[in-house]
Amino acid sequence: MEFDLIHRHFKTPFGPLARANADTVLLGIGDDCAALQISPGQNLFTSTDTLVEGVHFFSDDAPRTTGWKALAGNLSDLAASGATPLGFTLNLSLPEVDETWLAGFSAGLLEVATRFNCPLVGGDTTSAGLNTLKTVSITVFGQAAASHRGFNRGHAKADEGIWVSGTPGLARLGLLLEYQKRGRLAECCRGAELQMVQALLAVLPEHLVRQAVSRLEMPVPRIELGLMLHGLASACLDLSDGLSGDLAHVLKASEVAAVLSQTSLESIWRHLWPEIDQHADVAGLLKTLIAQTLKGGDDFELCWTAHPRHRDAIQSLGAGLHCVGIIEQGSGLWLRTPGEERKRISGTSYNHFAESKN
Structure with missing residues (x-):
């Protein structure tokens, strides 16, 4: 049989x-x-x-x-x-x-x-x-x-830019929508976060809902992009456990720090959802989107570091590639606000033995 x-x-x-x-x-x-x-x-x-x-x-x-x-x-x-x-x-x-x-x-x-x-x-x-x-x-x-030995996570260097493809966090929205549909949203976010997520999901436009669920169910691996990054990227990984958690692996292996730009991350969402600026609580919605971007996985987008001299070459590879931060000497993962304040980010990845996605 x-x-x-x-x-x-x-x-x-x-x-x-x-x-x-x-x-x-x-x-x-x-x-x-x-x-x-x-x-x-x-x-x-x-x-x-x-x-x-x-x-x-x-x-x-x-x-x-x-x-x-x-x-x-x-x-x-x-x-x-x-x-x-x-x-x-x-x-x-x-x-x-x-x-x-x-x-x-x-x-x-x-x-x-x-x-x-x-x-x-x-x-x-x-x-x-x-x-x-x-x-x-x-x-x-x-x-x-044979000349290409992969993009070692330990090869990120100070002053390199941090790049991402697509919209990290989009699959996380899809997962939240699926939990909501099953009446189980409280299983993946609690307290104040639950209230913020509920407020976000209540105003998501239909086109964004469709894209989020599609990204969760049928992610598209960035094979062509990975090939085009030969000679351009230093360290690289795919985003399966969330931007903060996955990027933390690079920082640990390379013994460096990273500073992400809140403004750059917000601009990715504004491009996908331009109507967001029409909402009364745009700041609250963007705050929730950034939080889910940092913690949510299953996007399978690429995140890589690259020397500033490669910026133009990377941008010429196509649309949807974003420089969202910079590698620095030191340790830890930080978020730079529009007012130039720095906030430390927890770089904890999804833990299969501590929680269940479904």
């Missing part, structure tokens, strides 16, 4: 993508090992991640979006390393065989795999036993020229 399941939902639908990459995928699904041909003069990059039902995705999430997000999150790690996808393996632990769920999951997985030319080359399916939750584990493989 296991092999029928694999053939029906994975080997058959993913077969054309693997055959289209026959020069790379020497052995794929059906053999004891996958065999990938690395191009001459290339380094291998790999990343693995696990998603657990009830922690990383809601039990009633559409299986298509679960499949998309499962692979997109791993591909984002390749993007943050400046690597091109080669292929991926998939491990599924299931409490039961749900053909409808598997068909939708496979469709979403194939959709993002095809978009980024990343064939499925192997994996495993197993019963979850007494565990009633689904577990999805994916390992991706990528390559980059």
